[in-house]
Amino acid sequence: MEMLLNMGPQHPSTHGVFRMVLWVDGEKIVDMEPHIGYLHRGSEKLCEGEQYHQVITLFDRMDYIANFNNELVYCMAVEKLMGLQVPERAEYVRVILCELNRIASHLLFVATMGLDAGAMTPSMFCFRGRERVQGLFEAVSGARMMHNYLRVGGLKEDLPDNFSEMVTDLIPLLREDIEESDKLLTFNEIFLARLKDVGAISVEDALDYGLTGPCLRACGLDYDLRKQEPYSVYDRFEFDVPVGLDGDSWDRHYVRVQEMYESLRIVEQAVAQMPGGSVTSSLGRRLIRPPAGEIYVRAENPRGEIGVYLVSDGTDRPYRVKVRPPSFCNLSAIRTMVQGAWVADAVVILGSLDIVLGEVDR
Amino acid sequence: MSAPLVPIAVGVTGILWDTLALVVLFAALSTVVLSLVWLERKVLGRLQRRLGPTRTGPMGLLQPLADSLKLIIKEDILPASAEKSMFWLAPVIVVVPAFMIWVTIPAAQNAVVKNLDLGLLYITAFSVVGILGLVMAGWGSANKYAALGGLRAAAQLISYEIPVIMVVIGVAMLAQSLDLREIVGRQQPVPFVVLQPLGLVIFFIAGLAEVGRTPFDIYFAESEIVGGPFVEYSGAHWSVFFLAEYINTFAIAALTVLLFLGGWSGPLLSGAWAIVWFLLKVYAVILVIFWIRGTFPRLRVDQLMAFAWKVMAPMSFFVVVITAVYQFYNWPAWSLTLMSCAGLLVVAFLIYRRLSGPAKRVAQVKARQMALNQRRRAAAALAASGDQAAANVE
Numbered sequence: 001m002e003m004l005l006n007m008g009p010q011h012p013s014t015h016g017v018f019r020m021v022l023w024v025d026g027e028k029i030v031d032m033e034p035h036i037g038y039l040h041r042g043s044e045k046l047c048e049g050e051q052y053h054q055v056i057t058l059f060d061r062m063d064y065i066a067n068f069n070n071e072l073v074y075c076m077a078v079e080k081l082m083g084l085q086v087p088e089r090a091e092y093v094r095v096i097l098c099e100l101n102r103i104a105s106h107l108l109f110v111a112t113m114g115l116d117a118g119a120m121t122p123s124m125f126c127f128r129g130r131e132r133v134q135g136l137f138e139a140v141s142g143a144r145m146m147h148n149y150l151r152v153g154g155l156k157e158d159l160p161d162n163f164s165e166m167v168t169d170l171i172p173l174l175r176e177d178i179e180e181s182d183k184l185l186t187f188n189e190i191f192l193a194r195l196k197d198v199g200a201i202s203v204e205d206a207l208d209y210g211l212t213g214p215c216l217r218a219c220g221l222d223y224d225l226r227k228q229e230p231y232s233v234y235d236r237f238e239f240d241v242p243v244g245l246d247g248d249s250w251d252r253h254y255v256r257v258q259e260m261y262e263s264l265r266i267v268e269q270a271v272a273q274m275p276g277g278s279v280t281s282s283l284g285r286r287l288i289r290p291p292a293g294e295i296y297v298r299a300e301n302p303r304g305e306i307g308v309y310l311v312s313d314g315t316d317r318p319y320r321v322k323v324r325p326p327s328f329c330n331l332s333a334i335r336t337m338v339q340g341a342w343v344a345d346a347v348v349i350l351g352s353l354d355i356v357l358g359e360v361d362r
Numbered sequence: 363m364s365a366p367l368v369p370i371a372v373g374v375t376g377i378l379w380d381t382l383a384l385v386v387l388f389a390a391l392s393t394v395v396l397s398l399v400w401l402e403r404k405v406l407g408r409l410q411r412r413l414g415p416t417r418t419g420p421m422g423l424l425q426p427l428a429d430s431l432k433l434i435i436k437e438d439i440l441p442a443s444a445e446k447s448m449f450w451l452a453p454v455i456v457v458v459p460a461f462m463i464w465v466t467i468p469a470a471q472n473a474v475v476k477n478l479d480l481g482l483l484y485i486t487a488f489s490v491v492g493i494l495g496l497v498m499a500g501w502g503s504a505n506k507y508a509a510l511g512g513l514r515a516a517a518q519l520i521s522y523e524i525p526v527i528m529v530v531i532g533v534a535m536l537a538q539s540l541d542l543r544e545i546v547g548r549q550q551p552v553p554f555v556v557l558q559p560l561g562l563v564i565f566f567i568a569g570l571a572e573v574g575r576t577p578f579d580i581y582f583a584e585s586e587i588v589g590g591p592f593v594e595y596s597g598a599h600w601s602v603f604f605l606a607e608y609i610n611t612f613a614i615a616a617l618t619v620l621l622f623l624g625g626w627s628g629p630l631l632s633g634a635w636a637i638v639w640f641l642l643k644v645y646a647v648i649l650v651i652f653w654i655r656g657t658f659p660r661l662r663v664d665q666l667m668a669f670a671w672k673v674m675a676p677m678s679f680f681v682v683v684i685t686a687v688y689q690f691y692n693w694p695a696w697s698l699t700l701m702s703c704a705g706l707l708v709v710a711f712l713i714y715r716r717l718s719g720p721a722k723r724v725a726q727v728k729a730r731q732m733a734l735n736q737r738r739r740a741a742a743a744l745a746a747s748g749d750q751a752a753a754n755v756e
Contacts (some may be wrong), residue, residue, distance in 0.1 A: 001509075001513075003506060005506050005507075005510075006506075011588060012584060012585055012588060013585040026513075027510070027514075027663055027664075114659065116585050116586055117585075117659035117660060118576065118579065118583065118658075118659040118660025119657070119658060119659035119660075120406075120410070120656070121406075121409055121410050121656045121657065124410035124411060124412060125410070125411070128411065174611065184657070185659075187724075188657075188658065188659060189578050189713065190658050190659045190660070190661055191659045193661070193662070193665055194659060194660075194661070194662055194665075195725075220730070222734050222738075227738070236454070240731065240734075240735045241732055241734070241735075243727070243730065243731055243734060245723060245726055245728055245730060246723070251727070254724075254727065280445060304391045307688045342662055342663065342664065343510070343586060343587070343661065344580075344583065344586045344660075345662070347585055347586050
């Protein structure tokens, strides 16, 4: 029974408004065609009409699961263009918030991975952990998502007084949440059967498709920008980069789970080492006009390597902002992964790539 | 003159009594379904550290009533391209056998609408009819997801019918009867679970697959085919499917109790009160079903079929064979227990072998990671000492 099966954009497991047109033979997938663009808002073009500080809000809305990481990479780009020195305290706060955001993002991944495979309890445990992180973010920035907290040259304002205690209180709770969902899901017999050897991709193919982040590390390549090309103050912390072996869906899941533990280690060290002082640069809150020129900055987001190409013409608005979104590049490999798989696998493979449509479509 | 009238009068009162019994059965089952809905939501909530329903009535007890009311007043939609007769007939074909099964399931010695000598045969026969309704719903909806779901349902339910029937044969051989009251009577000193633990495990797992509970909820898998055969249904017709699903779940739990756990027999309570034991046992089995639902992901369709034909079917034949051997040679009862436990061990070994495969891979991943980290640290140390050396030279 060969037929075209249209999956999405309104389907519970397409993680937003992604659309797959599957050519299926019974339950087997012969071919698939991905369709994107249902969430296209023209973010890159919009950036050109905003002042440099206003662009931060637009970056919040690209990868809306990892807001701080997105804000950070944009701010780094502008700072590098201006040759601006960021106060040390601000760097530490950025790292703490980014790593917590990475944990929140990966928790959401584990939750949806479980749901895609049909297990609903881990999602509840994960969401509880994510809720705790968001509570902290709200205390810091006033918003649970779309924080708009980072600024070019530092932060919007200093942290709440009891921030260190809040974070140190949060870490054991968060570790408990991660362990709980991890124990319930990762080595579950059925979960292993569903994910192992599903959607496997070789290192060579992964590099050809431009996969980055956990999807690439799952193939066994030890490539993490925080280690390879340390930005911010990442070179001061001790952490390991988890890698997989086979590059299949289960390895992608496992790498992310392990990354959460590593992120916790980074947060612990960062809180212990956090210096005092100002969190804003010498620039203060003045309107910024970077010198004319162009810059490309990249950073390790929860989903992979995000790159920002920024062109300035010396005015108060960027001339051009181009983003290399990790989700978009990771998604490009889905066609080869899905061919020959089962219909149920398509859902799992898409889930294991962990895309955010806000970033794919921009 | 009155002679010919007597049988007619008896017949009429008989029909009246039967009708009354059916009405009582219907009411009882509806109450049971409402209780199951509430229980499932509450238990799942607690498993997931939520509260479950709390707002409607004390402890959310009226939530299922509110839900059913909502379903009834919802609009019933007929898709434009649907096959009208099939579409409307399918829910009926699913729900009627679900009720029919219950006609002959006893809740206590006399708490049964119509006890049949061939009760088990009747039940296994009727439980297959529902498949037809699911396939019809899948086909009649004119929806590709529904069609996939219908096909999955047909494949799954027919495959798992075989282990169920084989195990039922094993039980019938032990009890020397197909009459459910007789079967329960035969379990008076020791329930059959002691003699035949393997049979219980197979029956329970295959029963889960028969009613499509997690991890076998493949034919309506929400994250894949969005509800399968039910995808186009709404309102009252959808609620009929829902009703049938819960009645079937309750029936599987009840049959597990009747065939293996000694039915309504238990200490202290006897006569009509024995029904309390029956309900306690059935709800305990139901809780296990909900517990499984809260724990496991869903199997894939090929894995499901492989499990049915490679594990469940051979093991269920094994059940029949060991029961036959035990009866033919008149061996002592513990020998059957022993053989059954040996079968359980085989299943456990199979599962262990599947588990240890990935565990080995995990060990590999971990070893590789350790090696990587060591290499990186060595490189960092080397770089640091290199810097030192360079500084010394300067």
